[in-house]
Amino acid sequence: MTPSLGPFVSLSSAILKGFLRDKASVFFALVFPLMFLVLFGGIFGDQEQSRLDMVQVGAVPLLDDMPEQARAAFDATFAVETSDDLDAAIGEVRTGDADVAVQMQGDELVAHYTRTDQVGSAIVQGSLRAFVDGTNVALSGQPPTYSLRTEAVEDDSLKAIAYVTPGLLGWAVAMSAAFGAAATLNGWRQSRLLRRLQLAPVSTRTLVSARVAVTLGIALVQMAVFLGLGVAFFDLVLTGAWPAAIPLLVVGTLCFMAIGLLAGAVAKTTEGAVNMANFIVLPMAFLSGSFFPLEGAPDWLQGLSQVLPLRHLNDGMLDVMVRDQPWTAALVPMAILAAFAVVVTLLAARLFRWEST
Amino acid sequence: MAAIEVRDLSKSYGDVRAVDGVSFEVPDGEFFGIIGPNGAGKTTTLEIIEGLRRPDSGDVVLLGERPWPRNPRLLPRIGVQLQASSFFERLTAREQIHTFASLYAVPGATADEWLERVGLVDKADTRVEDLSGGQNKRLSIACALVHDPEVVFLDEPTAALDPQARRNLWDLLSGLNESGRTVVLTTHYMDEAEVLCDRVAILDHGRLLELDSPRALIRGLERPTRITVPGDLAGLDGVPDLEHLEQTPDGVELTTARPAAVLDALARLDRLHGIAVAGGTLEDVFLEVTGREYRA
Structure with a gap:
């Protein structure tokens, strides 16, 4: 047989059409993860x-006579409304309609808070204590000796969506590669x-090249759609070396194709194979931080997740x-994924059967 | 030269001897049938010849080559239609045959010609999942023939089809060996083998019981011919060579070993109108060689 691109192209095209015309496959590869x-x-957007x-x-x-600057910081933290009815105000806190009710008793600022919202109550207590302390320092006429400045280690623009996007993309690619192969x-x-x-x-x-080519194509489209949407609508900001994610995703796709092949080799029916792939990939996605x-x-869970390729x-x-x-940060994960792919493929090849009977 | 030589082929699955010492030759250009009930070993024999299975013992030479292990020189020269409809999912009939054509480096125009020849032009844009059973088989046969193979293997091409679709398919199949192509067909329909095949091999329990042309096999039975004519017995006592003469509800049944003489006499008596002549069938042959009724 003379080597020719013809069979490769026509097989790839047949597989791709089969995929695109299967609404369930397209749904689970693209729509569902999106x-x-x-x-x-x-x-997480807001x-x-x-x-x-x-x-x-x-x-x-203490609050009414706050200096101008302090007032701005205070307003950024608290939305204040006034009331004359202490019981009603405490009732609002109890039902969660308000986070805190404050009153003055002599020189003492009394804050009524609810323990049901631990984060809120911590912020309330911390902020109010800071205001009281700050006011005391100001009244003493002494400049403060120490000051505090806080800075996040991440870029200011970093949003939680940035953490979610790669994980969901990893899950989407793992799922469609494994399902497709199985x-x-x-x-x-x-x-x-x-x-x-x-x-x-x-x-x-x-034959194998054609199937791999189509799956890789689908994975790259998934990546383009995820990153495109993330950047366009969810303020996702990619950092400098992000193109290194492309070869990483390619190796990852091969790894999950191998897992799908293994499921396909073991299972007797198509439904069984897809269920088995799902059974492997979905828990793995949870344990690998996709969601x-x-x-x-x-710690034990983090340790366990280290044996999972998706992690x-x-x-x-x-x-x-x-x-x-x-x-270079992508190199070690790529090596691990490649090793997984090789081992799992060898295992699948051993279990491979030409016929279902 | 023989297109196919099979010598002393055997294959067991566990305790079951699926094929048991089968030998035959198929000359170039013959329409060869392998018949027998389900489980007779037809498909296994066919798949060993195609090179899909390795025989436990025995020898196959196909177009001068060994088909096992997978022989790439042989593959472009043979066409196969498997029992199942082995199609790419969700492709249309045209896309399907074009894909197969490209595997054999055959131009798309040839693929379209085959689509026309098997009468599927109307269904060219229909997905294979939506084709009827008969259309499915036609497409499958077209895909097996698209590269104009020297030998084509058809494994039960008319199984599970209604009688009408079966007869439609016969028209297509009967011309397949016209251009010198060798056709090997398995079927469990005796009438089909009688109509289509130059020679048939009768297989049962993995053993080759008979091998000859359907006519010769039936002749070999020396079964008397039954002739039925409307009317009554009047005037028929002079007909020669009768073994038996009987009035039936349908008319008169004459049983003879020499139908020519009987028909001649009937013609002179002007009793040919509404006549029915029944000879032996392959089913009778099967009954004769196995000692039991044929069950398809």
Whole structure:
């Protein structure tokens, strides 16, 4: 057989058309993950801490006579309304309609807060204590000896969406690569198309290349759509070495294709193969930080996640896409994913059968 | 030269001897049938010849080559239609045959010609999932023939089709060996083999029981011919060579080993109107060689 691009092109085109005409495949590859992106984008999009509602009962000279500058900082933290009814104000705090109710008793500022909102109550107590202390310092006429300035380590423009996008993209790519490989292998085996192609003058290499090419194409489109939407609508800012995520994603796609092949080799039916791929990929996505950051997870869980390829794909993409790491940060994840791909492919090849019976 | 030589082929699956010492030759250009009930070993025999399976013992030479292991020199010269509809999912009939054509480096125009030849031009833009059973088989046959192979293997091309669709397909199949192509067909329909095949091999329990042309096999039965004419027995006692003469509700049934003489006599009596002649069938042959009724 003379090597020719013809069979490769026509097989790729046949596989691609089969994918595009399968609404469920397109939905799960693109629409479904994008729904999560929009959902998370909506949840995390407004990152600024909303102001705390304060009910001021009666006259509170400490707040009323605040200097101009302090007033601005105070207003940034608290939305103040006034009331004459202490009981009603405390009732509002209790029901969550207000975060804090304040009154003056002599020189003492009394703040009524609710313990049901721990973050809010901590901010309330911290802020009010700071105001009281600041006012005391000012009244003493002495300049303060120490001062505090806080700076976030990330770029000012960094939003939580930046963390969510690479993780969701990793999950989307893992899912469609694994499903595609599993469903193709099983569908073709069941219809005996595999056998039919075995009797056609087309090499296994050409066949596999065509399937890989289509899956890689789909993965790159997923990436373009995710990053495009993230940048356009969710203020996603990519850091310098983000193009290094492309080869990383390619290796990751191969790794998850291998997992899909393994599922396809083990399962007897197409449905079984897709379910098995789902059974592997979905928990892996949770444990690999695709849906929420793992920083708060217990140590054993973080340790466990290190054996999951998706964890390394997500970490690598986070590093180069949003954490401003150099492109070399993608090398170790790529090596780990490649090793996974090789081992899993060998395993799938051992379990491979031409026919479903 | 023989297109196919099969010598002493055997293949077992566990305890089941699917193919048991089968030998035959198929000359170039023959329409060869392998018939037998389900589970007789037809498909296994076919798949060993195609090179999909390795025989436990025995030898296959296909177009002068060994088909096992996968022989790339052989692949462009053979066409196969598997029992299942082995198609790419969600492609239209045209896309399907064009994809197969490109695997064999055959131009798209040829693929379109085949679509026309199997009568699927109207369905060219229909996805394979939406084709009827008969259209499906036609497309599958067209895909097997698109590269004009020297030998084509058709595994039960009319299985699961209604009688009308089956007969439509016969018209298509019967011309396939016209240009010198060798056709090997398996079927469990005896009538189909009788109509289409130059020679048939009768397989049962993996063994080759008979191999000859359908006519010769039926002749070999020496089964008397049954002739039925409307009317009554009057005037028929002079007909020669009768083994049996009987009045039936349909008319008169004459049984003879020499139908020519009987028909001649009937013609002179002007009793040919509404006549029915029934000879033996391959099913009778099957009954004869296996000792049991044929079950398709």
